[in-house]
Amino acid sequence: MxxxxxxxxxxxxxxxxxxxxxxxxxxxxxxxxxxRINSIAFDILNRNKIEKRIVFVYDExxxxxxxxxxxxxxxxxxxxxxxxxxxxxxxxxxAAMLAREISFAVRSFDGVCNGFLRSLQIRAAPKKYxxxxxxxxxxxxxxxxxxxxxxxxxxxxxAPQLRFDxxxxxxxxxxxxxxxxxxxxTKYPYFLKNNKYIDNKYYQNFLLTSTANRKxxxxxxxxxxxxxxxxx
Amino acid sequence: xxxxxxxxxxFLMCGCCAFAIQDDFxxxxxxxxxxxxxxYQEKYNYNDTTLIPVKLAIKNKVxxxxxxxxxxxxEFSVVENVVYNNKIxxxxxxxxxxxxxxxxxxxxxxxxxxxxxxxxxxxxxESRKLTMEYEKYGVDLSLFVFPLKWLLTPLPPTGSLxxxxxxxxxxxxxxxxxxxxxxxxxx
Numbered sequence: 001m002x003x004x005x006x007x008x009x010x011x012x013x014x015x016x017x018x019x020x021x022x023x024x025x026x027x028x029x030x031x032x033x034x035x036r037i038n039s040i041a042f043d044i045l046n047r048n049k050i051e052k053r054i055v056f057v058y059d060e061x062x063x064x065x066x067x068x069x070x071x072x073x074x075x076x077x078x079x080x081x082x083x084x085x086x087x088x089x090x091x092x093x094x095a096a097m098l099a100r101e102i103s104f105a106v107r108s109f110d111g112v113c114n115g116f117l118r119s120l121q122i123r124a125a126p127k128k129y130x131x132x133x134x135x136x137x138x139x140x141x142x143x144x145x146x147x148x149x150x151x152x153x154x155x156x157x158x159a160p161q162l163r164f165d166x167x168x169x170x171x172x173x174x175x176x177x178x179x180x181x182x183x184x185x186t187k188y189p190y191f192l193k194n195n196k197y198i199d200n201k202y203y204q205n206f207l208l209t210s211t212a213n214r215k216x217x218x219x220x221x222x223x224x225x226x227x228x229x230x231x232x
Numbered sequence: 233x234x235x236x237x238x239x240x241x242x243f244l245m246c247g248c249c250a251f252a253i254q255d256d257f258x259x260x261x262x263x264x265x266x267x268x269x270x271x272y273q274e275k276y277n278y279n280d281t282t283l284i285p286v287k288l289a290i291k292n293k294v295x296x297x298x299x300x301x302x303x304x305x306x307e308f309s310v311v312e313n314v315v316y317n318n319k320i321x322x323x324x325x326x327x328x329x330x331x332x333x334x335x336x337x338x339x340x341x342x343x344x345x346x347x348x349x350x351x352x353x354x355x356x357x358e359s360r361k362l363t364m365e366y367e368k369y370g371v372d373l374s375l376f377v378f379p380l381k382w383l384l385t386p387l388p389p390t391g392s393l394x395x396x397x398x399x400x401x402x403x404x405x406x407x408x409x410x411x412x413x414x415x416x417x418x419x
Contacts, residue, residue: 046276046278047272047273047274047276048364049363049364050364110367111369111372112372112375117372117374117375117378120374120378121341121343121374124341124343124374124378125339125340125341125343128336128337128339128343132334132336135302135334136334136348139333139334139350142270142272143270143272143273143364144272145272145274183302185258186302186303187302187303187333188270189258189262189265189267190267190268190269190270192255192258192262193258193262193263193265193267194267194269195255195258198254198255204253207253207255208253214255214257217257218257218261221261226301
């Protein structure tokens, strides 16, 4: 009888130790991820001289709840969900993800009622501001010393392709990628000429899937046209 | 018959045939261009609070954001002397430039257009110590379009008709001042 009690106690003690160790490891992992996010995010803020207060939170919960409001607009708090974070492979890609969110948060400070109206506009015209956020993210990345081509890679990996964008709140991902590519080509061609990601399989997939759009840009450059391209 | 050497040879040949797609468009159009890596400020120290206003006015007026393009350089002139420690750093009338960073077209629901200017170059002032960007908006009509929309919502489809009210264009007039700041003691 005594032996049984001792064994039971031992099992309880061992399992609680195991549980504590597991939660300790998990806490340590969360802490190091949060540290990495903060380090890159605050470099982007400081190197771009962004005079607005924005905080960054790593959420292990996984996916963003569709019913939740965008905290970048309401609380100027950029939430990095595990679902977004797990696709990040290097600092450039993490900077790409954060720079997009920062550009949304920055826009929510200006205008009537301390940016309330601007936030409403972003909610009312998400397609327009999605493109703006992509473009600003490229600028923020370059000013902070990161390679903007990583934004193409990150979006290529993570954003699904819609069938249509006419009646949808988001643009076709292929269109967004083409706009980013054109923006980099026009403003920061150095990164395309000295492209360190040219052999990256995701970038190669972007090249493969964007042939028609890149052809349109090629014609635009050749004809010296300034018109806005209607990418597919 | 031992097929192993043939199988190995086949896989070797497959490996030789695999190649990465090259970005021919970039290779041909940018090959002869001498491009430098864009500058970025690795170190910073924002301890100092001194800031000097720099007033600029555009040289040739811009009627709408459709008349300019991203990456274009706009010319400005300095409106007032830029003075620091009783010393004139930049005289009025000096040429200044700014780059059009991003253009945001006007949209439905009275959302205004806006133009973000950056990369300011003013006389002998160090660019990295100047304001990073300046955003100019068109007339914002959404302030009354949104309440109007909500008021008309009980009478469908009149509320939705307010979607077609567009916001104002961005204009730069010659006599209009743009205020940026110079931080002389920042790194």
